[in-house]
Amino acid sequence: MNFWRAYGATLKAALSDFGALLLLVVAGIAYSFFYPLPYQPEQVQQVPVMVVDLDHSSASRQLTRFALAHPQLRVQQVTGELAEAQDALWRGAIDGVLIIPRDLRKNLLAGRPASVQLVGNGAYFLLNRTVLSGLAEAAGTLSAGIDIRRLEAKGQSGAQAAQTRAPLQFLSRPLFNVSEGYGSYVVPAVSILIVQQTLLIGMGLLFGTWAENGYGSAPATRGFGAYLGMLAAFASIAFVNCLYFFGFVFWFQDYPRGGNLGGMLLFAALFCCMVAACGALVGSFFKEREQALAVLLFTALPMLFLTGFSWPPEALPWPLSWLRLALPSTPGIQGLLALNQMGASLHEVRTELAHCTALLAIALTLGYARWRVLARG
Amino acid sequence: MPRPSAAFKRSILREWRYLRAHPLILALASWLPLLACAIMWGIFSAGMPRQLAIAVVDQDQSVLSHQLTRMLAASPGLRIALHAATVDEALAAVRGRSVAGAVVVPSDFTRSIKHGGQATVLLYHDAQFATHSGLIARDVRGVVGTLSAGVKIATLEKRGESRLAAVARFEPIQLKLTTLFNAQLDYESFLAGALLPALLQIFAMTAAVWAVGRELRDATVPDWLQQADGSLLLAVSAKLAPYMAAYTVLAWLDLLWFTQLRGFEIAGSGWTLYLGSALMVAAYLLLGTMAVALGRGMRTGLSIAGFYTAPAFAYAGQGFPILAMPAAARLWANALPLTHYLQLQNQQWMMGAPAAYSLPHLAVLALFCVVAALIGVPLMAGLAHDESAWGAR
Numbered sequence: 001m002n003f004w005r006a007y008g009a010t011l012k013a014a015l016s017d018f019g020a021l022l023l024l025v026v027a028g029i030a031y032s033f034f035y036p037l038p039y040q041p042e043q044v045q046q047v048p049v050m051v052v053d054l055d056h057s058s059a060s061r062q063l064t065r066f067a068l069a070h071p072q073l074r075v076q077q078v079t080g081e082l083a084e085a086q087d088a089l090w091r092g093a094i095d096g097v098l099i100i101p102r103d104l105r106k107n108l109l110a111g112r113p114a115s116v117q118l119v120g121n122g123a124y125f126l127l128n129r130t131v132l133s134g135l136a137e138a139a140g141t142l143s144a145g146i147d148i149r150r151l152e153a154k155g156q157s158g159a160q161a162a163q164t165r166a167p168l169q170f171l172s173r174p175l176f177n178v179s180e181g182y183g184s185y186v187v188p189a190v191s192i193l194i195v196q197q198t199l200l201i202g203m204g205l206l207f208g209t210w211a212e213n214g215y216g217s218a219p220a221t222r223g224f225g226a227y228l229g230m231l232a233a234f235a236s237i238a239f240v241n242c243l244y245f246f247g248f249v250f251w252f253q254d255y256p257r258g259g260n261l262g263g264m265l266l267f268a269a270l271f272c273c274m275v276a277a278c279g280a281l282v283g284s285f286f287k288e289r290e291q292a293l294a295v296l297l298f299t300a301l302p303m304l305f306l307t308g309f310s311w312p313p314e315a316l317p318w319p320l321s322w323l324r325l326a327l328p329s330t331p332g333i334q335g336l337l338a339l340n341q342m343g344a345s346l347h348e349v350r351t352e353l354a355h356c357t358a359l360l361a362i363a364l365t366l367g368y369a370r371w372r373v374l375a376r377g
Numbered sequence: 378m379p380r381p382s383a384a385f386k387r388s389i390l391r392e393w394r395y396l397r398a399h400p401l402i403l404a405l406a407s408w409l410p411l412l413a414c415a416i417m418w419g420i421f422s423a424g425m426p427r428q429l430a431i432a433v434v435d436q437d438q439s440v441l442s443h444q445l446t447r448m449l450a451a452s453p454g455l456r457i458a459l460h461a462a463t464v465d466e467a468l469a470a471v472r473g474r475s476v477a478g479a480v481v482v483p484s485d486f487t488r489s490i491k492h493g494g495q496a497t498v499l500l501y502h503d504a505q506f507a508t509h510s511g512l513i514a515r516d517v518r519g520v521v522g523t524l525s526a527g528v529k530i531a532t533l534e535k536r537g538e539s540r541l542a543a544v545a546r547f548e549p550i551q552l553k554l555t556t557l558f559n560a561q562l563d564y565e566s567f568l569a570g571a572l573l574p575a576l577l578q579i580f581a582m583t584a585a586v587w588a589v590g591r592e593l594r595d596a597t598v599p600d601w602l603q604q605a606d607g608s609l610l611l612a613v614s615a616k617l618a619p620y621m622a623a624y625t626v627l628a629w630l631d632l633l634w635f636t637q638l639r640g641f642e643i644a645g646s647g648w649t650l651y652l653g654s655a656l657m658v659a660a661y662l663l664l665g666t667m668a669v670a671l672g673r674g675m676r677t678g679l680s681i682a683g684f685y686t687a688p689a690f691a692y693a694g695q696g697f698p699i700l701a702m703p704a705a706a707r708l709w710a711n712a713l714p715l716t717h718y719l720q721l722q723n724q725q726w727m728m729g730a731p732a733a734y735s736l737p738h739l740a741v742l743a744l745f746c747v748v749a750a751l752i753g754v755p756l757m758a759g760l761a762h763d764e765s766a767w768g769a770r
Contacts, residue, residue, distance in 0.1 A: 019676050019770070027680075031688070038692055038706035045701070089557070090730035092720070095698075108549060115551040122559035123727040125567055127698050129511070132554055143550035150549070154536075163495045164532060168525035170518050171497050174504035175471060182697050185507040190691075209770075256505070289770055290594075291401060293679040294587050295409075297687060298579045301572060302416050309506050311564070312477075315426040320419050334474065341505045344472040 002222070006229030007236075009219035014206060014237065019289070023202035028241045031194050032249045039183030044130045046074040049096035050085045053078055057105035063116070063142050067098055072134030085119075095121040096131030098139075108146060126182075176256055176342045184255045188341055189309045191245040192271075192333045197300050199238045199272075200279045204292020207283030211374070221375040227368050231276040238272040246340055259343030267339055267349065267356075271332045274356045277363035278328050284370040307333045328363075331355035384606040388615030391604050392588065396619070402587060406623045410580045414573050414631060421569035425562065429513050430458035432467040432479040437486035445482060445498065445524055454516040468501065477509035478502040480517060490528060558644070558727045566641045566727065568695070571719050573631045574654065575690040578661050578715050581624045582682045585665025588616050590675025593760060596767040609758045617662045624662075628654040636726070644729025649739060650722060656742035657718040661686075663746050664714070667753030673760060674769035689715045695723075717741045 014020050051067060053060045068075050076094055079085060088094045099117040107114040118135040120128035144165065151161035177184045210218040220226035246264060250257035286292050305311050306324040313321060324330045335352030338344035346353065396403040433449065435442050450457050458476050461467040467479035481499040489496040498521045502510040526547055533543040559567055592601045605612035629651060635641045643650060664685070669678035691697070692710040699710050710716045721738035724730040760766045 019680075022680060027683075030684070034684075035688055035691065038702040038710070039697055040703050040706070041701055043701070044698060047698075047700070090724065090728060091734055092724070104550075111546065113546070113551065114549060115553055117553045117555060119555045119557055121728075122556035122562065123567070123723045124695070124698055125559075125562060126696065127700075128556055128562075132556070136552055136554065139550055139552055143548055146549040160493065163493060164529065166525055167490050167495060167528040167532065168521050169495055169497045170521040170525075171499045172514050172518070173499060173501045174510065175468075175501050177504035177507070180504050180507070180510075182507070185505060186691075186697075188505075290587070290590075290676050290679055293676065293683065294405060294583050295401065297583055297679075297683050298410075298413055298576055300687060301576060301579075301690065302413060302420070305417070305420050305568075305572075310508055311420060311568075312426040312429060312506075312509055314428065314430075315421075315423040317419055317422060320416065323416070337505055338472060338474065342472050342503070348469065348473045 002225040003229035003232070006220035006226035007233045010230045010233035011236070013217075013219050014202070014233065017206060017209070020202050020206050023198050023205060024237050025241075027198045028194055028244065031198075032191070032245060035190055035194070036183055036187045036249075036253050039181075039186060042179060042181030042183050044126055044182075045071050047072060047096060047127055047130050047134070048074050048076045048094045049098060049131055049135070050076055050088055050094045051078045052082050052085050052097060052099045053080060054102045055100050055104040056080070059105035059108055059142075060100040063098070063100060063104075063139060066138035066141050067135060070134045070138050072130050073138070089121060095124065095127040096135060098135050111150075178256070181255075183253065184341075186310070187253065188250065188255055188257075189307065189333050189337060190304065191249060192242075192336050193300055193304055193329055195238055195241045195245060195272075196275050196329055196332065197296070198241065199234060199275050200282060201292050201296050202237075203234055203276070203279035204283045204286050204296060205289060207280070208286035208291050209289040211287045212289060215375045218375060224368060227280075227371055231273065231280055231364075234279060235269075235272040235276040238275055239269060242268040242272060246336075250340070256341045259341060260339045260345060263344070263346045263349070264336065264339040266346070267335050267353065270353065270356050270360070271328075271336065274332070274360040274363065275328050277360050277367055280371065281363045281367035284367065284374060303327050303329045306330060309333060309337060325355070326359075328356075328359055331359070381606070381608075381611060384604065384608070384611055385615045385618075388601075388605045388612055389618055391601070392616050392619055395591075402584075405580060405584050405587070406620055410577060410624070410627055413576050413580075414627070417572045417576055418565075418569045418634070421565045421572075424565045425454075426508070426512060426564075427453055428456035429454060429478075429509055429516075430456050430476045431513060431517075432459035432461045432470050432476045433457050434461045434464055434467050434479060434481045436484040437482050439487040441487050441490065441524075441528075442482045445480075445520070448520045448524060449480060449517065452516050452520055454512055464501075471501065471503050474503075474506075477506055478513040478517070493532075558729070563641075565639065566635065570635055570641070570722070570726070571693070571695040572690065574628065574657065574718060574722070575693065575715060577624055577628055577631070578657065578689060579686040581620065581658050581661040582665040582668070582686050583679065584620050584624075585617060585662040586669050586675060586678040586682045588620060589613065589666050589757065590669040590678045593669065593673075593767055594675045594769065596764075598761045598767065602761060609761055610754055613666060613754060613757065617666070620662055621659060624658040625655045628658055632726075641726070643726050645725035646732035646735070647725075649732050649735045650725050653718055653721045653725075653735070653739055653742060656739060656746065657714050660714040660742055660745035660749065663749035663753060666757065667749045670753045670756035670760060673766050676770060685713070686715075689713050692716065693719050695719055714742055714745045717745075 051064050085097045097119040104114050116139050120131040122128050147165050148161040174180050220230035307330050331352040335349045338349050459470050470476045479501045486496045500517045502513050504510045529547050530543045592598045636643050668681040672678040672681050693716045717738045721735045724735050
């Protein structure tokens with residue numbers, strides 16, 4: 001009885017406080033459109049490059065045509081001056097250079113070793129990779145054509161030549177994010193963090209507000225049942241946010257989704273309870289209404305990179321390996337990515353399930369201990 | 378005629394007394410951003426992820442496939458964590474995230490090559506973890522390419538070419554790939570170097586909103602203005618001065634840390650970097666003031682600051698490039714001082730461009746300061762005399 005009374009009182013308190021409502025409900029919806037926006041194109045295409053043609057031959061012109069035709073590249077200019085390309089790189093006008101050396105055609109005709117230099121802007125990894133792979137494909141196409149003609153001249157058939165040329169083929173099969181889209185990679189994980197942060201900061205706002213009145217206006221001051229009811233109310237709000245993101249937003253943005261629906265619902269419920277418990281523990285330290293907003297804002301960035309989805313956890317120094325285990329976002333994002341995007345079974349996320357349960361237990365114990373002292377006093 | 382410098386000093390002391398009495402806010406301007414930066418740097422301090430776990434499914438079990446496996450194991454970027462019997466077993470390991478990729482050698486691997494044909498090495502990689510996936514694909518592609526070249530050279534030799542000629546001619550056009558400016562593809566300078574300013578802008582704008590907003594919230598505006606001899610401009614300047622000092626010192630410490638202690642030397646002009654980072658701090662402090670003025674209060678100002686600074690790193694173009702964003706996103710990106718500062722930082726620190734090419738970025742940062750002040754200060758002056766705006770929570 002106490003549980004449900006506290007549940008209802010908490011929901012009422014949370015949703016009638018304009019500041020809390022903004023954070024718990026509106027912020028998630030606003031960010032759900034704002035955050036994916038820059039990544040909408042998903043791929044990087046048409047990166048401006050320059051061709052430095054020192055050969056001025058039919059071979060160099062053919063290579064330039066291949067570069068022109070490649071969707072990842074946009075050839076801004078063909079020049080004979082290396083310095084011009086260097087300058088354009090510095091100005092930010094281009095992010096890659098194809099340098100065709102003198103005597104390319106002569107060397108090719110004579111069967112001598114020939115090379116071209118592909119240059120990428122290493123200050124921007126994604127641009128660098130796009131430029132180098134695009135230029136490599138263009139140059140590789142030209143090279144393959146020459147190689148096959150040479151082998152045919154030696155008496156091989158076209159099919160034979162293609163096989164001699166590259167006896168081992170490398171085939172890459174991207175899993176789960178099959179289009180290898182950038183948005184599909186980043187936004188699902190960030191969505192979970194948005195749900196967590198809006199709940200943590202929203203709870204911090206309310207707890208700080210209650211602290212200002214000595215917790216007199218807090219909805220659940222007596223008993224563990226009431227405390228659980230309060231947490232359950234916050235967890236419910238977060239759960240609705242989860243459904244919004246995993247149901248609507250992933251569909252709207254067309255991200256990989258829906259891998260293990262039942263498992264995801266169960267895990268999301270556990271995740272929301274865990275975050276609510278953490279929110280109450282953290283919130284108990286705020287003595288003013290606005291403190292949570294000021295203090296918790298920066299935490300999203302480090303937490304995101306400690307998760308392990310964008311930076312391998314094996315590359316972390318050991319103190320940070322331990323720190324990441326204390327963060328609810330770590331098992332939350334790992335587990336939900338696996339269930340939503342990878343179609344993992346509950347067995348395959350058992351580590352994350354255990355981790356969430358452990359964090360829930362710890363946060364619940366510590367949080368209630370603090371709550372009893374604060375709400376009584 | 379009261380001396381402005383005395384009023385300035387009084388106002389700064391007033392702010393300092395508040396900070397002394399409120400350790401949480403003092404933390405926001407001192408050890409908390411330092412700790413956050415240290416953690417952020419620590420995450421990427423290894424520079425390059427090594428020994429990424431993969432599974433190998435060798436369905437051929439031949440001399441050649443064993444050679445491939447040995448070469449994979451020898452690659453510093455890879456670690457064979459699982460020798461799986463079936464593809465299903467390997468894929469289960471991927472879903473369980475104990476490996477991020479699975480190399481599959483088909484059962485007809487050696488047979489295909491022996492008969493002069495082509496054999497395929499298949500790599501399943503977890504593209505949901507794009508960094509792991511990209512690095513693994515690059516390393517495995519490299520190993521397969523090396524092995525393929527070896528097989529091809531051996532075949533050419535068998536067909537009568539001398540070894541020397543075969544090695545020289547196995548690919549008509551050889552590609553020399555050069556990555557400029559960050560040749561090692563070091564994530565420490567690429568990501569941590571950009572994330573530290575991203576953290577500082579969150580702190581700076583938040584601190585400014587709190588510092589200015591609390592006067593409205595606590596209705597202490599009369600006392601605040603009185604200490605500054607009635608001049609709001611002086612009051613705001615004195616209030617922001619300690620935060621300007623604190624965050625500029627932090628920003629410069631960050632630069633010194635990377636460029637002097639971690640060995641990523643400044644390739645271009647140092648003074649534009651240091652000036653640029655100071656201007657960026659000033660811009661965010663003034664934008665925080667503007668946020669309070671536009672939001673008519675501290676809490677709304679904090680919400681505005683959150684919306685403006687929290688997603689800023691995503692829009693700033695360091696990870697996903699600006700040129701690939703849709704027009705609306707590019708517009709928003711250019712409305713963030715962080716974007717312009719990071720472009721300047723990349724130009725001067727990593728790329729070594731002439732200082733003249735970064736002057737436009739310095740000008741834009743200065744423009745942010747001016748516009749924020751021109752909007753924020755007059756609006757604040759209005760709110761300072763409008764009692765209905767005081768006490769808003």
